[in-house]
Amino acid sequence: MEIIQHLITGFEIALSLKNLLFCFMGVTLGTLIGVLPGIGPVTGVAILIPITFGLDATTAIITMAGVYYGAMYGGSTTSILLNVPGESSSVMTTLDGYQMALKGRAGPALGMAAISSFIAGTFSIIMLSWIAPVLADFAVAFGPPEYFALTFMGLTLVTGLAGDSLIKGIMSGVFGLLLACVGVDAISGSPRFIFGSIYLLDGVGFIGVAVGLFALAEVLVNIEEPLKQVFVNTKLSMKSLFPNRQDWKDSVGALWRGSILGFFVGVLPGAGATVASFLSYATEKKLSKHPEKFGTGVIEGVAGPEGANNSAAGGAMVPLLTLGIPGSGTTAVLMGALLIHGIRPGPLLFQEHPEVVWGLIASMYIGNVLLLILNLPLVGLWVSFLKVPYKILMPLIITISAVGVFATDNNIFDMWIMFGAGIVGYVMRKLDFPAAPVVLALVLGPMVERSLRQSLTISHGDISIFFTRPISAVLTTFALLSLFAPLVRKFWKTYRRAKME
Amino acid sequence: MRKADQITGIVMLVFSLIVAYTSWQMPQRVEFGPGMGFLPFWLAVLMAVLSVLLLFDATMRKSASAGKPFPTSQALRNVGMVIAGLGVYIAVLDTVGFAVSTVLYVVYLLAIVQNERWLKSAVISLLSTGGLYVVFQVLLEVKLPQNIFGF
Numbered sequence: 050m051e052i053i054q055h056l057i058t059g060f061e062i063a064l065s066l067k068n069l070l071f072c073f074m075g076v077t078l079g080t081l082i083g084v085l086p087g088i089g090p091v092t093g094v095a096i097l098i099p100i101t102f103g104l105d106a107t108t109a110i111i112t113m114a115g116v117y118y119g120a121m122y123g124g125s126t127t128s129i130l131l132n133v134p135g136e137s138s139s140v141m142t143t144l145d146g147y148q149m150a151l152k153g154r155a156g157p158a159l160g161m162a163a164i165s166s167f168i169a170g171t172f173s174i175i176m177l178s179w180i181a182p183v184l185a186d187f188a189v190a191f192g193p194p195e196y197f198a199l200t201f202m203g204l205t206l207v208t209g210l211a212g213d214s215l216i217k218g219i220m221s222g223v224f225g226l227l228l229a230c231v232g233v234d235a236i237s238g239s240p241r242f243i244f245g246s247i248y249l250l251d252g253v254g255f256i257g258v259a260v261g262l263f264a265l266a267e268v269l270v271n272i273e274e275p276l277k278q279v280f281v282n283t284k285l286s287m288k289s290l291f292p293n294r295q296d297w298k299d300s301v302g303a304l305w306r307g308s309i310l311g312f313f314v315g316v317l318p319g320a321g322a323t324v325a326s327f328l329s330y331a332t333e334k335k336l337s338k339h340p341e342k343f344g345t346g347v348i349e350g351v352a353g354p355e356g357a358n359n360s361a362a363g364g365a366m367v368p369l370l371t372l373g374i375p376g377s378g379t380t381a382v383l384m385g386a387l388l389i390h391g392i393r394p395g396p397l398l399f400q401e402h403p404e405v406v407w408g409l410i411a412s413m414y415i416g417n418v419l420l421l422i423l424n425l426p427l428v429g430l431w432v433s434f435l436k437v438p439y440k441i442l443m444p445l446i447i448t449i450s451a452v453g454v455f456a457t458d459n460n461i462f463d464m465w466i467m468f469g470a471g472i473v474g475y476v477m478r479k480l481d482f483p484a485a486p487v488v489l490a491l492v493l494g495p496m497v498e499r500s501l502r503q504s505l506t507i508s509h510g511d512i513s514i515f516f517t518r519p520i521s522a523v524l525t526t527f528a529l530l531s532l533f534a535p536l537v538r539k540f541w542k543t544y545r546r547a548k549m550e
Numbered sequence: 551m552r553k554a555d556q557i558t559g560i561v562m563l564v565f566s567l568i569v570a571y572t573s574w575q576m577p578q579r580v581e582f583g584p585g586m587g588f589l590p591f592w593l594a595v596l597m598a599v600l601s602v603l604l605l606f607d608a609t610m611r612k613s614a615s616a617g618k619p620f621p622t623s624q625a626l627r628n629v630g631m632v633i634a635g636l637g638v639y640i641a642v643l644d645t646v647g648f649a650v651s652t653v654l655y656v657v658y659l660l661a662i663v664q665n666e667r668w669l670k671s672a673v674i675s676l677l678s679t680g681g682l683y684v685v686f687q688v689l690l691e692v693k694l695p696q697n698i699f700g701f
Contacts, residue, residue: 103690216604223597227590234586241576241586272632273625440666444659445678448652452682456692464640480554498589506583
């Protein structure tokens, strides 16, 4: 019952007035970011790094994680009322949620979205509390070759799954790794690629890159064409939000399937909340007795994906905390934030900083309760935020980003990095290069390089070390296979098409 | 998209060759293992291969139309104005000070870039700059840049 004991300690930390307050702020901000189209969780977390910089690590990570899973709640509101997904993870919710709203059933749709988010979110945190320590114990014995294989696998999975083009995904990842090489080499202590600038000795600032690539680039894409918003006007009373008995009967199966599916998809690096909600919707449609009704406003089409994306957010914390492998852009930014606070996620985290891990996990239980309260009775409040035009939001996002980046180090050079990263990020979006692998590679880069060079030093330059140690062999093979998976899929498709003709 | 990918492929090929050349000059091997030029060199080689693949893939592609359309001139104007304004904002921040430059930049974004009414822009700008000041300077105790007059 060691875990119960850890959890109790965690709750003692999370229930302190300060942490409770910041958890509340995090989930509130997360809901807001989720509600507003055109600003996503990555942007929210990236902007919060500098703002929470002065806090202690536990409070900072509690706040930022709150934004992450809070956004999963908020995203559904916009999907249901506007037919515009607040986040990419709530795209599936637009299909049946908006149709329900058109039929005057916006209330139950919003209610079911919040309730299923809560149930699935809590389920995934329970899973996280039990699985994470076990996995961490297992990974403690990892040496440099295992670490290299692990980070390599994290990178290949994310680059393989991000975007449409495999070549472009890998190029993004390699570009991020090259960026990570800038600065003083950790092993020899000599500088490289600094172009005579003392500011680059510490490397390319992570915060500037993350805020530029996500927040600024997002603004630039959105400013091209003004967003059009069409409201479904509905009166929302507290009573109208509760799904009726039939709604429950329809949703229960979708909800538990979505929860389980979402958690395991979330654990897998590279997949995450969006894929989870996608899979859940597809599963429900397949299992349904009336698949033809999907897309016309069936409540299980809301319950399943909304449960799955919340469960995935909890699942994504597993590889981040236990292995130090973030599986998505948002968790990569979270990891960068932890590193800035001097905390290295990984198997040792549970021994070295139990207060951070268990404080965070406990805060997630509390955060989900807070979110349920925020999203059920107060849903009207969030709807009114949707009436703030993007025109006014845009200057706010830019100035908060710019001042925030400055504030971390009182350094204008970091603002220039953000500026450059913003332009690069915009061009990348236009050319269909995914941005997440860059940030992921920048965060993992130093670890990749250190473990690679240490491994090759151990083996006297023999590359077979990655294939002769069992764990590292499995991981490396899996990583290489995952790179070829899209190719196999492509060939399979052409093959099938050829056969059909 | 085809042309864009071809150009990207060429630009990235040149970039990776420069990186490869630079890192080749760094120590590739030290006494007990790979040196600091080792990883960047091989990354650059990989990047060069990928660039050639992208170039090849784009040239071989059947349809040229797939992908996002090129941004309209209106879109480019908006994006360019936001970026240019931000560049000026960062450049003058240290001498003009946080308060003045932020008020001006936000008014510029609202009134000039997005054709919002001047009065409304000015009010929003003053409020948001004030808000940022309270959050960062007062609550988070960050020393925001000041001009010679102290604001």
